Amino acid sequence: MKDTNKHQGLRNQLVKQLQDKGITDVNVLEAIRKIPRHLFLNSSFEDFAYQDKAFPIGAGQTISQPYTVAFQSQLLEVKKGDNVLEIGTGSGYQTAVLVTMGAKVYSVERQNELFKSTSLLLPKLNIRPKHLSFGDGYKGLPQFAPFDSIIVTAGAPIIPQPLMAQLKIGGRLVIPLGDKEQIMTLLIRKNETQFEKHEFGEFRFVPLLENKN
Numbered sequence: 001m002k003d004t005n006k007h008q009g010l011r012n013q014l015v016k017q018l019q020d021k022g023i024t025d026v027n028v029l030e031a032i033r034k035i036p037r038h039l040f041l042n043s044s045f046e047d048f049a050y051q052d053k054a055f056p057i058g059a060g061q062t063i064s065q066p067y068t069v070a071f072q073s074q075l076l077e078v079k080k081g082d083n084v085l086e087i088g089t090g091s092g093y094q095t096a097v098l099v100t101m102g103a104k105v106y107s108v109e110r111q112n113e114l115f116k117s118t119s120l121l122l123p124k125l126n127i128r129p130k131h132l133s134f135g136d137g138y139k140g141l142p143q144f145a146p147f148d149s150i151i152v153t154a155g156a157p158i159i160p161q162p163l164m165a166q167l168k169i170g171g172r173l174v175i176p177l178g179d180k181e182q183i184m185t186l187l188i189r190k191n192e193t194q195f196e197k198h199e200f201g202e203f204r205f206v207p208l209l210e211n212k213n
Contacts, residue, residue: 087137
């Protein structure tokens with residue numbers, strides 16, 4: 001598992017690209033600068049790992065393009081020590097970005113193949129989320145709630161009610177909403193019953209699947 005000066009140089013170029021596209025959160029940019037994205041991909045994609053593109057990772061899933069990871073992470077406004085729920089661990093790359101930003105990450109993955117491979121990979125890279133779970137992301141992780149923020153890394157037709165319930169007052173939920181194409185949506189919880197909603201344009205994600213387990 002090598003991370004070379006060449007890889008670091010490519011990451012520096014990627015960070016510059018993300019800045020040019022409007023990513024300004026220094027913690028997000030520094031996490032992307034540090035994390036060896038090529039190690040989260042099949043070795044056949046290694047030469048392309050620092051392009052701003054999504055790639056397949058198995059089980060019909062993808063690793064999101066770096067801009068999407070950075071955009072969602074920036075919307076979360078993560079502070080060191082925040083408890084963050086991630087729905088869709090996938091390759092573990094988004095998890096690694098959040099952990100590197102100082103979050104305590106609780107992550108749920110519903111594809112057993114990905115759950116197993118990512119559970120093995122992250123410790124090898126010295127990335128230590130608080131909790132990795134195999135299960136239905138629609139249900140969240142009520143036993144660890146409430147969360148400072150929640151990130152959903154797959155397209156959802158609706159906002160799952162259990163996730164809204166597991167968000168702290170003042171907390172931020174970032175979710176791509178829609179079927180074929182998704183609108184990046186931010187909900188900020190104002191009180192027990194009210195949420196403020198913001199929309200940030202179209203993105204494309206694999207669908208958030210429910211109740212397979």
